[in-house]
Amino acid sequence: MTDPRPIRAAGGVLVRDGLVALVHRPRYDDWTLPKGKAHRGEAPLVTACREVWEETGVRPVPQRYLTTASYAVGTAAGPARKTVDYWTMAPGGETGFTPGDEIDEVAWLAPPAAGARLSYAHDIAVLEAYRSAPAHTGVVILLRHATAGRRGDVAGADSERPLDAAGRARAEALRAPLDWYGPHRLVSASPVRCLQTLGPLASTLELPVEVDPAFDEAADPVSAASRVRALAGGGRSTVVCSQGGLLPPLLGELTGRRVDDFATDKGAGWEVGFAAGGAVVVDRLRA
Incomplete structure (x- = not known):
């Protein structure tokens, strides 16, 4: 069983x-695609990047979520189901491959040759998903700010309401997974709580946080979507922190899907991948 x-x-x-x-x-x-088991409490994106780096000696830069494979495996306790999330990745630097007991060889092959060498049907299916996807052109991570207490908790303008303790912890937790994308720009809506959500990541990257009112809650979603497209050029990644009232209509505008599909919890977000021909692929941020 x-x-x-x-x-x-x-x-x-x-x-x-x-x-x-x-x-x-x-x-x-x-022969398989590089992958590995998650550590306790580890975000899937961090698992993916850590394992690829450990197994290949190449520090990866995730481009966009690709697919999830699920298949039966044998364990000491009996049969179990293994579920593997995959991202498309580009090299971000190399530390050098060292053969070991777990991985003793890395091969770099053209996709047809790679498909012929892979040992398992589930890996071949993942590779085919990559081959059938349009070429990656850029990614924008859209976040909703982390928790900041309740409206009216702070005297003065609501835009000055800061993150609460849980919000600060969530902002800190986002630092490591978002760092893997290698963002070259950090953009925030005007409220302090949006700026603070990007604070730990900005510190790690030593980047400024640019304030853009186009991502404020009352902003026009059509204009905000246009701004996101502009930020996605050049194959680079950008992280944007916005507000819960804007994100659903903004994502609806980008994708043509229902606004209801994009309800976003505080401190959560979306990976918005752009591809050749204007294609947009949106998935919940697995961070």
């Missing part, structure tokens, strides 16, 4: 100069 508790894992389709990274596991004598 299959254990109802899935094994959570994550990995990536890491591509360098058009070649896909595959790893060889001597224990199983198989």
Whole structure:
């Protein structure tokens, strides 16, 4: 009987100069996409990037969420279901590959050759999802600010209301996963709580936070969507912190989907990937 508790894992389709990274596991004598199990409490995006770096010696930059594979595996406790989230990734730097007991070889292959070498159908399906996707052109992470108490808790303008203790903790927790994207710009709506949500990440990256009223709650979603498209150019990533009233209509404008599809909790967000031909792929931020 299959254990109802899935094994959570994550990995990536890491591509360098058009070649896909595959790893060889001597224990199983198989070829697979780089991936690994999540540490306790670890966000899927962090798991994916950490495992790809450990297994290939290349520090990855995630581009956009790709797909989730789910399949049965054997464990010491019996059969279980393994669920693996995958991102498309580009190289962000190399620390060098060192063969070991877990991974003893990395191969960089053109996608057709990579598909022929992969040992498992679920990995081939992930690679095919990558091959069928349009070319990546940029990504914008859209966040809703973290918690800041209740309206009226602070004397003066509501825009001056700061993050509360839980909000500060959430802002800190976002630092590590968002750092993997290697953002080159951080943009915030006007309220203090939006600026503070980006504060820990700004400190890590040593980047300023640009204030843009186009992302304030009362702003025009059509104009905000146009601004997001402009920020997505050049294959780079940008993180934007906005407000709960603007994000659903903004995302609806970008995608043509129902506004109700994009309700966003405080401190949560969306990965908005842009691709050749103007395609927009939106997924909840797995951070």
